[in-house]
Amino acid sequence: MERRRSVPDVIAGALFVVIGGAFAVGSLSYSLGTPLRMGPGYFPLAVGVIMAALGLAIVVKGLVAGEDITFGAIPWRAVAAIVVAVVFFGFTVRRLGFVPTSFVAAFLTTLASTRVRLLTALAVAAGLTLAATLIFVVGLQLRIPLWGPWLGL
Amino acid sequence: MDLLDNLALGFSTAFLVQNVLYCFVGVLLGTAVGVLPGIGPTATVAMLLPITFSFEPVTALIMLAGIYYGAQYGGSTTAILINLPGESSAAVTALDGHEMARQGRAGPALAAAAIGSFIAGTVATVVLAVAAPPLAEVALKFGPAEYFSLVLLGLVVSIALARGSALKALAMIALGILFGTVGQDIYTGAPRFVFDQRELYGGIDFVSVAVGMFGVAEILRNLENEHTRTAIVSKVKNLWPTAEDRRRIIGPIARGTGLGSALGVLPGGGHVLASFTSYAVEKRISKRKQEFGRGAIEGVAGPESANNAAAQTSFIPLLTLGLPAHPVMALMVGAFIVHGITPGPNVINDEPALFWGLIASMWIGNVLLVLLNLPLIGMWVRMLRIPYAVLFPMIILFAAIGTYSLSFNAFDVYAIAFFGILGYVLIKCGCEPAPLLLGFVLGPLLEENLRRALIISRGDATVFFTRPISVALLIVAVLFLVVSVLPTISRRREEVFAEDD
Structure with a gap:
């Protein structure tokens, strides 16, 4: 089976992993609290982890069956x-x-x-x-x- | 008939010469400022607010309402002609409106927006007058659990806005939510992700995100290849929609009006939700799905009607509960208080002339909007038909000034550059900016209601599944998610199998 790598897909996924991961790591320095009384870090940690996971899925998909997008020149x-x-x-x-x-x-x-x-x-x-x-x-x-x-x- | 008496009182107030005059001035000023690129209704109302303080309360509020409608319509004009929405609900209009403009059909797009807005405004004003008390009761029944589920549904629905993969749209929503968490935490006041910069404590301004993601990124894409770039502001000819167009916009306008009237009542991002939902609905039920995102007139008429209907009915929570449904309504609260009136349930009894006068003036404002804008579209267009070498520096400069003027915060201006670059890279990678914007607007609401619901239920997460309205909304959200992800998967599979053969 021929693989269709998509560089833009991988870049986008990697960006999501990095930013999501950064937010998740950053949230760890705030109080997480309990589900009953969430601290300031709870919600960003959850969303950051979800986003990093989505980013990872996009990277994997980009390596296996990526979207056909041309990145083009940068001005x-x-x-x-x-x-x-x-x-x-x-x-x-x-x-x-x-x-x-x-x-x-x-x-x-x-x-x-x-x-x-x-x-x-x-x-x-x-x-x-x-x-x-x-x-x-x-x-x-x-x-x-x-x-x-x-x-x- | 109470309603007729009330409306008679309203119209006798609204038709006072000075009230009609200042409603007119408000609509004119609102459109003129709102048409400037990068300046949304919130910024316009905020900038023009001080002018109204010298008038009587009724006149001032009527003028403010006029500014709001004008700014909204002006913003739609800019979104259609140069793809620069000033706020998230106009971002939906830009999707297909700007594509139509690129194809030389700016006239019908603008007319569809104006006609849709007028019809929706008229209907929604009647809805407001008839149903204010009972509808407020519905909104009152919504607890934090219902709100959380509703906001989640709104976010999931926004996947339909993206042309690319559902995965990327979901990630963009998450990214928007994360940017929305920057600033002080609502419950504990703890600063989050502010890097010790006091200017970031108030959070990232929505205008910076919108201007950066849509304005700067779009300009950079246009500058990629200056030789093949298409003209940005095409000539607006054949303003009147063709018979085919007229037939195609009836349904979207009717559905948009209904959706907008219902969703506008919800405190929170009702008008944003309304235009996004209307777009999603039109895209789902259309026989020409492939045209959406490539210049479908339904994608302009529906969201514009929904947006305008929601703009009217978003006055319901403000006037009956004192709850601002929307940043502009928050400014209206400020205006009420400056005039010594506390917005809330008492307004309707204590100030009937003001309450019904404001409602009547909404309809007058909509009439003025059509009377003013259809003939004057040529003038607004001339404001936009400026060579690109002048236009893009003007957009950048005015956007910087407009953003700075909101709170005189240099960080809001730096954020334009940041989101411009980020948006540009993401767009080049096939990610659409609209879901990010919605995540950014609705994210704080999502978190607030999640936490509040769990506090009320004493940490019992099943509260979202045991309350009937909440669980119904969640089921719809899950179904929508499955439907939007599945076709991509099955299509991919088919493609893979086809290659194997």
């Missing part, structure tokens, strides 16, 4: 640009203020596309910053300072 540039942009926003919005943070985050996100030119990216970032300021700060009265303490204003 590393887009992944990096978007993660950096989002984390930058979260980290600096309080420190740099709404306007500079939005501008830099929008600019970084725009770079995720391989076909964007520098001038276009700057223009898009400027336009989005203006739109975001009008919608969120002027329109919705969001209470975030426009310019933050890092700028010394």
Whole structure:
């Protein structure tokens, strides 16, 4: 009998095993309690174990009779640009203020596309910053300072 | 006729000029904000809540209800056109709605959503007015054991949402439940999986999970191959559904309305459950099962009707028991209290004008929604028909801002990136994000009711099997599980046998 290995299936199953196992191990550091009065660790431990078991089943199935899925290319540039942009926003919005943070985050996100030119990216970032300021700060009265303490204003 | 007197009182309140006007403003604002990618009804209502505080209680609550309907419809529009649901019930709409949009049938999808919502809203408002007291009694009979079984059933049913294997869907549900346990434990207050970060004590925000799993992951998939990428927002033409479409949406709208009206009463994720269940039901009974997930109009009309019907009837536990059925209802509780009214059984007697006025305004809100949105769809679409090079930075930026504005917590923003990457990898491995989202929303309810039921029964686990409603729900859940797992097994076997031959 020919085996149909499915790499995506194995990756997905392994992810479930690892995450489920991590949650289960983590729950052990909390009080488990009794079924009558469950501690904080009881429920996550149970679900974590169930999930790791499901993950194991997916791995086994992936090795024997996996689903036919092509994983495809990974757009590393887009992944990096978007993660950096989002984390930058979260980290600096309080420190740099709404306007500079939005501008830099929008600019970084725009770079995720391989076909964007520098001038276009700057223009898009400027336009989005203006739109975001009008919608969120002027329109919705969001209470975030426009310019933050890092700028010394 | 008590009911007619009550409704007359309600409509005389709701038709006051300022009430109609602010209902209109609420629907308009709600739609405009709700249509922005990544901003769901909860975020919209939360952001617009302060505006309403300056009005009289009745006007303020009517306007808030208007914002809620508008935000919900706006969210469905975004879900259909760019596959970015702001909340879990719209995630169901996105499944087939966005596929329809990709095939150039965005118009009928939007119209089906609007028509379904209007019909469901009208019917559910009548249901609310007629059946508020008796239905509240039904919900009152539900103990924690029944709730646990009900939530479990809801989770199992969500397997139908996934196109891939049932095993992966189950694992995604479990993963969602686990992420839902992050934060302080409800009974002991002990922080769980917070890594000593105070910002995580409140748990992971639903919006971060939704925006990451659906928004960021979708954008990454689109950026995989920029040359072959299809246009995201297609032209909306032929808004009116064809005769074939009209015939196909009647049943789903009727069933969705019924399901939504019934499930919306349940405190908890009633509206989420309603749209997921409606989708599952339509998929099960459809003769065109293979079309689901690939642009079946039934998959838009049913869940949208169920969602809107549940949105109306979710006011029942709020108005009769003071129980918020839904995050937006929790905000409504806040609004009631700001105006010096305690939501609960007393509202109907102490403030009849407010109670019946609010109910009447729900119907007016639904009329305004159709009047406003069918002609204005062009405008909402123009807001979305922006080049992708502008659109995806806008989605990311607005999503980050919107998520941050919920509680000014930087961790909510970091979580977008985390769930975006995780969702992207899982989707590439053939796992669908919708079951994870449902697990995340319903997980805390599952745990809370499990523990409460066992405390009440003094640790006797048979309580789930001795209470008739609970055991019935569990049996349905098990049957559903067997049915959804079995075909895969038997099909696999057939394939293996075929290869042997």
